[in-house]
Amino acid sequence: MTYAQTSTPNHSDELRAAARHFGRRGFLTTAGAAAALALAVQLPAAGTASAAELDPRRITEDPFTLGVASGDPLPGSVVLWTRLAPRPFDPDSGLPRERVAVHWELAHDERFGRTVRRGKVTAHPEFQHSAHVEIDHLDPDRVYFYRFRAGAWTSPVGRTRTAPAPGARISGLKLAAVSCQAYHDGYFTAYGHLAQEDLDVVFHLGDYLYEYAVNATGGARAYTDRRLPAVFNRETLTLEDYRLRYALYKSDPDLRAAHAAHPFVVTWDDHETENNYAGDIPENDVPPEEFLLRRAAAYRAYWENQPLRRVQRPEGPDMRLYRRLRFGRLAQFDILDTRQYRSNQAYGDGWRVPGPESEDPSRTMTGATQERWLLDGWRDSRALWNVVPQQVVFAERRDVPSDAFKLSMDSWDGYPASRQRILDGAAAAGIENLMVLTGDVHVGYGLDIKADHRDPTSRTLGTEIVATSIASGKDGADRPANHADLTAANPHLKFYNGRRGYVTVALGRDSARADFRTVAAVTTPGAPVTTAGSFVTEAGNPGLTPV
Structure with missing residues (x-):
């Protein structure tokens, strides 16, 4: 999601100097990127032990x-x-x-x-x-x-x-999905409530932080009893910037409480680096080697500040974040990265009329290697529920109920051939209970994934649960301004709410239940949590039914 910048960055000289030093050809390798990153931030190579140990x-x-x-x-x-x-x-x-x-x-x-x-x-x-x-x-x-x-x-x-043993026939597990926590848009009140939930695991679906400037009063938090240092009132570009921004976000007591209460499984979206970037293509017009240096800094700071394993540690501008977790025979989680390997957004990004460019069969959201990994994993899956935690809306989402509709080029709607390959792979693997967990859009959605989204009578292939934001978008509303258009245009959209919060999903042997948990305000602290909607989907009979 795009926010207006609140300041113009003026401190990227070290990025440009390193990019010029190595040049495009020298930089666009893992070794070159790592060396350029070290040069830009005056650090030893990754993992080099310091000479002294602190008393x-x-x-x-x-x-x-x-x-x-x-x-x-x-x-x-x-x-x-x-x-x-x-x-x-x-x-x-x-x-x-x-x-x-x-x-x-x-x-x-x-x-x-x-x-x-x-x-x-x-x-x-x-x-x-x-x-x-x-x-x-x-x-x-x-x-x-x-x-x-x-x-x-x-x-x-x-x-x-810990997760259940392989092959264990557990009766159920309960997860939460969260996303999009812009510090400058409000308090992380929802995390305080999440910390009190009885959960097995939390999936963070991206936008853990935002690269935009945060002013001295904390933006919408409007601090009157404190002032933030000027180091935050600029866009993140360097490794130091990203590290400091994680420190700011983790200074929030509700976020710390949620982390202390539950294990998190994290994946990123765009703002951990830069809004709406695609692979090695930045949002703004900067040289690709300069952007990859920024991406290397962002990825390194991400690994440093998240509970990730050694195998995820980045090498230069590359970091393998997609991975698979299993909870006995009940659930397999295939965590995707839909930023690092995707084709550039069609038609210059934004909401556009679909056409030959967006519908090009060669376009990919995941890259060929990750796509093959996902489909191979489904063929080997013995789980009852196959859950895909990922970033952007998967089901089709038309903006108006007319033939003049537009689609978001940043979501899977801008990559329909890639989406179809995923759905074909699920069908070929015999996946009966497909569930997609999504973030990004700062609202809660409950969607049926259809064989043909433009035909309400077509077969339902799975369900998509979209977690609203923790804070991004400020307080929001139960019925956003486009509520009537979106629900009329998309009969497979079963739930739509624009408040902040999170979603919990209880997976069982017979069904799964999703509860959309929301707070009324984030621009002031301490709002209570309520359940805005609850839905079930039966095992072997995909589709959301209100409770």
Whole structure:
């Protein structure tokens, strides 16, 4: 979604200098991009160990200001995360460029009376003193508690859980889907409520942060008791910019509470780098090598600040984020990346009349390799529910109920041949219970995925659950201005609400239930949460029915 810029960036000289130094040919390789990134930010190569280890007595302020998180649960494994930042709004986070020993502990109980495992990890300055701990050989389908220690300081306690064993016939699981949390548009109130939900896992579907400037009063938050530093009042371009922006977002107590309460599975959309970019093509007219340097910085900061495994660590401007998680025989989750490999948006992006350019069979949303990975995974799937957490609206979405309709070129409507290949692959694999989880559009949708979206009587192939934003779009409305047009134009659209919040989905052996949870306001803190709509879809009989 596009927002107006609130300032003009004027601090990208290091990007341009590095791009000129390497040139297009030298940059457009993984090695060249990594070297250019190091040159631009004056850092050693990724993973290079610093010479000195910090004396823990020199940590004189709480380094756990950004909280803790866990993610990507496997049957016997989970990844734990924290980042040391005694002064999170300083470029160096308040720590010298030295290695820091971080101790971690995992237990069965919140008071750590029954410790399961403990160990030590090194937080490197090259990765902004982030710590990623991958713990294996745990019990499947079990809740654990964890914490970190650095020097004399102990982190808040986090709660996580492992996935069920392969082949386990579990009776159900409950997930939440979230997306789009523009700090400058309001408080993350919905996360405070999400932290209190009884969930197995949370899927973040993108736009964890926004690249746009945040003014001294926090935009729509309109702070009167504090002022944010000027470092946030500019668009993110450099590695330092992105790192500081994650620190700003993770300063929100409700976001920290949600991370501490549940394991997160994260994937990005566009704003973690730049609005509506497509592969190596930026939104604005800048040299491709300069944009890829920006993308490298954004991807590196993303990995540093999320509970991701080592295998996801980026190399230059490339980062494999698509991956697969299984929860016994009940559900398989194929997490997609629809930004890094897509063709450029047709007709210059935006809402356009579809035509030969958008309908070109060669166009791809996922890239050939990821598409093949998805379809191969479906052929091997033994799960009852095959769920696809991804970014942009999958089902067709016409803007008006007439033959003069337009479609969003940034969504799957701008890549219909790519969408059809996905649906054909699902049919060939015998996938009966397809569910797509989506973010991006700052509203909640419940959609039936049809064989022919323009024929309401055509076969229903699956369901799409679109999570509204956490804050993006400010307070919103139960019935947005285009509600009548959109619902009339799309009979397969079963639910449409424009408030902020999240969605929970309870997957069972016989059916799945989606509850759209919303708050009335985010421009003021503390709004209560309500359920705006509830729907079920039966196993073996796709399609949403209101409860």
